[in-house]
Amino acid sequence: MGVYAAEVDLVTCIRCGICVELCPEVFGWSATGFVVVRESEGAPSCLFEAIRNCPADCIQERER
Numbered sequence: 001m002g003v004y005a006a007e008v009d010l011v012t013c014i015r016c017g018i019c020v021e022l023c024p025e026v027f028g029w030s031a032t033g034f035v036v037v038r039e040s041e042g043a044p045s046c047l048f049e050a051i052r053n054c055p056a057d058c059i060q061e062r063e064r
Contacts, residue, residue, distance in 0.1 A: 005062050006037045006047055012058040019050040019059060026050070 006026050008019070013035055019027040020035065023046035030036045043061065051059045 007060045008035050009058040012056050014056045023050040
C-alpha cells in the first residue's frame with residue numbers, strides 16, 4: 001500500500017464537519033474554522049469513508 005495524502009478544496013468545502021467526525025486522525029479544524037489536513041502515515045480506512053460521505057465532494061486522496 002502506498003502513502004496517501006488527503007487534499008481538501010476549501011473553495012467547495014461547506015464546513016459541515018463530516019470528515020472531522022469520521023476521520024479525526026486525518027482531519028481537524030483550524031483556528032479560523034476551516035478544515036485542515038493532518039500529517040498521516042499510510043491511509044487510514046476512515047479517510048476513504050470521509051471521501052465517500054463528503055456532501056460537497058471536495059476531498060481528494062493523492063498517492064505520495
